[in-house]
Amino acid sequence: MTGRTGAGPGTTASPGQLGLWLFLSTEVMMFGALLLAITLARLGRSGAAPFDKGLGAANTAILLTSSLLVAVAVERSGPCSGPGRARLPLVGAAALGVAFLAVKAVEYRADFAKGLVPGPDLFVNLYYVATALHAVHLTIGVALLAGLALVRPQPSTVEAAGLYWHFVDLVWVFLYPALYLVPG
Amino acid sequence: MTATSTDPGTGTGAARAAFDPRPYTAAGHTLRSWLTTTDHKRVAILYLIAITGFFALGAVGAVLVRLELATPRPDLLSAETYNRAFTMHGIVMVWFFLIPSIPNVFGNFLIPLMIGARDLAFPRLNLLSWYIYVLAGLFTIVTLVKGGVDTGWTFYTPLSTQFANGHVLLAAAGVFTAGFSSILTGLNFIVTIHTMRAPGMTWFRLPIFVWSHYATSILLVLATPVLAMALILIVAERGFGVGIFDPRLGGDPLLFQHLFWFYSHPAVYIMVLPAMGVVTELISTFAGRAVFGYRFVAYASLAIAALGFLVWGHHMFVSGQSMYASVVFSFLSFLVAVPSAVKVYNWAATLYRAEIRFTAPLLYGLSFIGLFVFGGLTGLILASLALDVHAHDTTFVVAHFHYIMVGGAVTAYLGAMHFWWPKITGRLYPDALAKLSVLLLYVGFNLTFFPQYILGWLGMPRRYHEYPAEFQVWHLLSTAGAGLLAFAYLLPLVYLPWSLRWGQRAGPNPWGATGLEWRVPSPPPTHNFDRIPTVTWEAYTPEATAETKDTPP
Ligand SMILES: [Cu+2]
Numbered sequence: 001m002t003g004r005t006g007a008g009p010g011t012t013a014s015p016g017q018l019g020l021w022l023f024l025s026t027e028v029m030m031f032g033a034l035l036l037a038i039t040l041a042r043l044g045r046s047g048a049a050p051f052d053k054g055l056g057a058a059n060t061a062i063l064l065t066s067s068l069l070v071a072v073a074v075e076r077s078g079p080c081s082g083p084g085r086a087r088l089p090l091v092g093a094a095a096l097g098v099a100f101l102a103v104k105a106v107e108y109r110a111d112f113a114k115g116l117v118p119g120p121d122l123f124v125n126l127y128y129v130a131t132a133l134h135a136v137h138l139t140i141g142v143a144l145l146a147g148l149a150l151v152r153p154q155p156s157t158v159e160a161a162g163l164y165w166h167f168v169d170l171v172w173v174f175l176y177p178a179l180y181l182v183p184g
Numbered sequence: 185m186t187a188t189s190t191d192p193g194t195g196t197g198a199a200r201a202a203f204d205p206r207p208y209t210a211a212g213h214t215l216r217s218w219l220t221t222t223d224h225k226r227v228a229i230l231y232l233i234a235i236t237g238f239f240a241l242g243a244v245g246a247v248l249v250r251l252e253l254a255t256p257r258p259d260l261l262s263a264e265t266y267n268r269a270f271t272m273h274g275i276v277m278v279w280f281f282l283i284p285s286i287p288n289v290f291g292n293f294l295i296p297l298m299i300g301a302r303d304l305a306f307p308r309l310n311l312l313s314w315y316i317y318v319l320a321g322l323f324t325i326v327t328l329v330k331g332g333v334d335t336g337w338t339f340y341t342p343l344s345t346q347f348a349n350g351h352v353l354l355a356a357a358g359v360f361t362a363g364f365s366s367i368l369t370g371l372n373f374i375v376t377i378h379t380m381r382a383p384g385m386t387w388f389r390l391p392i393f394v395w396s397h398y399a400t401s402i403l404l405v406l407a408t409p410v411l412a413m414a415l416i417l418i419v420a421e422r423g424f425g426v427g428i429f430d431p432r433l434g435g436d437p438l439l440f441q442h443l444f445w446f447y448s449h450p451a452v453y454i455m456v457l458p459a460m461g462v463v464t465e466l467i468s469t470f471a472g473r474a475v476f477g478y479r480f481v482a483y484a485s486l487a488i489a490a491l492g493f494l495v496w497g498h499h500m501f502v503s504g505q506s507m508y509a510s511v512v513f514s515f516l517s518f519l520v521a522v523p524s525a526v527k528v529y530n531w532a533a534t535l536y537r538a539e540i541r542f543t544a545p546l547l548y549g550l551s552f553i554g555l556f557v558f559g560g561l562t563g564l565i566l567a568s569l570a571l572d573v574h575a576h577d578t579t580f581v582v583a584h585f586h587y588i589m590v591g592g593a594v595t596a597y598l599g600a601m602h603f604w605w606p607k608i609t610g611r612l613y614p615d616a617l618a619k620l621s622v623l624l625l626y627v628g629f630n631l632t633f634f635p636q637y638i639l640g641w642l643g644m645p646r647r648y649h650e651y652p653a654e655f656q657v658w659h660l661l662s663t664a665g666a667g668l669l670a671f672a673y674l675l676p677l678v679y680l681p682w683s684l685r686w687g688q689r690a691g692p693n694p695w696g697a698t699g700l701e702w703r704v705p706s707p708p709p710t711h712n713f714d715r716i717p718t719v720t721w722e723a724y725t726p727e728a729t730a731e732t733k734d735t736p737p
Pocket of ligand 1: 448449452495496498499
């Protein structure tokens with residue numbers, strides 16, 4: 001018994017939703033600090049970004065598609081849908097998440113082969129920190145979506161996991177141009 | 185109709201039938217019942233106990249530092265041990281005492297009571313944040329005692345990544361983990377204040393204490409992750425050899441200072457905003473009046489929180505950052521004085537020509553104002569570009585932030601303790617002893633830290649364990665003051681626990697205060713309110729109190 005009265009004047013968001021948004025705002029500040037550092041490092045170096053734009057673009061496409069599937073899953077978990085209809089898009093999105101990680105692994109290998117290793121270039125070093133941290137977040141997301149596909153989740157749970165997934169996607173949407181595209 | 189009448193739509197029959205009128209302290213006496221509780225009041229007590237322990241540990245570091253500095257020669261501690269002593273003092277006091285002190289003890293206990301709710305929005309999350317805090321704290325303490333960290337609480341690079349001996353990585357991990365506790369607490373408070381207010385409890389009927397905690401929570405949620413990132417980057421460099429801050433590895437040492445102070449300046453307001461909320465309640469209660477300029481005081485909290493994000497560069501005037509950046513940071517730092525002064529003037533106006541009752545809690549509140557104003561004014565000296573060059577990294581800076589964080593925040597913490605103790609425990613403490621401890625605190629504090637202003641201005645650097653003989657008289661005064669201050673902090677540790685057993689019983693409202701928390705019995709029942717109150721009066725309205733004072737609990 002939490003004693004919630006629901007009488008907070010002018011409040012519509014549920015406590016869970018509000019809490020999740022606040023959690024995501026924490027994450028925004030964390031990645032924001034990293035993006036700021038990346039931007040500063042970028043300004044301090046000349047020449048185009050050395051990373052593989054093609055693989056980066058492929059991964060962007062993969063994540064955007066996964067977000068679409070998550071949106072479909074949220075739609076299908078609503079009360080008007082039959083049971084288990086959200087399962088397929090959830091599995092699809094989680095699989096795309098795994099595909100992203102696989103592409104990322106291939107890319108790391110290629111980077112290492114090219115000699116793009118942590119070293120005297122702050123921008124390259126931050127690339128590794130940022131992409132690794134993003135991969136950790138994505139792995140948690142994959143586990144969440146896969147877990148939801150196994151049970152029969154509440155619509156609000158699917159929505160919450162979806163919100164997290166979109167956020168991880170959004171971080172990539174900022175990391176991709178900052179790390180791969182901005183000309184020196 | 186009494187002030188605590190029930191909205192027919194909210195006080196459900198089921199909730200009322202299940203209402204247990206026994207105080208929260210009687211809900212279970214086993215250790216297990218405390219360690220698994222989700223009652224916000226019991227979690228607050230858990231925090232109180234843990235925080236008191238960490239305060240004592242942090243104080244040990246301070247005692248070592250002051251003893252060493254009593255003589256010019258390094259005779260008590262080696263340079264290495266001295267560095268570890270002040271680092272332990274700083275890390276423990278900042279992250280394991282000051283940041284959680286008022287919010288997690290008094291915010292936890294009081295916010296639901298003040299807004300007319302039965303608990304926080306996420307009671308289990310609240311307990312989880314206590315566990316994270318305690319485990320992170322113990323882990324950090326073990327690290328500090330076993331391996332030692334000699335970087336100071338600021339973890340400055342390249343010292344912390346290249347040269348420091350000791351468990352920098354582990355200590356950083358401990359602080360990083362404690363950050364989650366801060367974030368969860370901030371998140372819990374924001375959601376609670378948004379969604380759990382009783383019917384009629386509009387934003388502008390909230391006590392200023394709640395406003396202050398709302399502003400604090402925003403800082404906790406938005407600033408802590410930046411510290412987390414700074415610590416992650418230290419781990420990346422020290423643990424994985426990825427150069428971020430070390431110039432030899434391609435890193436940028438200034439980057440750390442930017443990230444660190446982006447958190448640590450707002451962290452000062454995490455410590456001071458709740459203190460300001462406490463002092464506002466003390467002043468209003470013992471002046472017997474509504475807070476003068478309520479809306480200005482409320483908005484000033486938000487203004488301080490917002491400006492707090494924009495001034496971090498004032499710690500870096502001598503770091504070689506852009507001169508133009510320094511000019512902007514200096515100007516913005518001066519601006520913070522405006523909402524701070526708004527609060528001080530409004531407190532003064534609340535007291536002006538009031539029938540003031542000089543109780544022990546109010547004396548703590550007045551001490552806060554004196555020490556905070558002095559610390560704030562010397563802050564303006566440090567915010568000035570030219571003067572800061574002279575005072576930077578001297579004990580002048582140490583004195584300045586101790587006036588704010590100890591003279592301000594710790595004094596307000598004790599003020600809160602003395603004000604809400606009867607509510608929390610149902611007992612009154614001996615007033616004369618409490619007044620004596622305020623007096624000792626005020627004299628002892630000034631004796632400890634005022635000489636450090638003079639020393640700093642004369643050129644005594646901070647973090648040095650030996651100094652020229654002509655400085656000794658000031659250092660001796662400071663050490664003597666620290667002894668007095670320690671006594672002032674120990675005294676309540678004697679008479680407050682004493683009062684638990686032998687203190688006079690306090691009624692629901694011993695101070696004649698106006699907040700909702702004073703309209704329930706002392707100690708409050710587990711679910712706070714028999715019926716959720718419907719608020720029809722403005723904040724700090726004494727008539728409503730008069731109505732309920734007659735009603736026995
Ligand atoms: Cu500052």
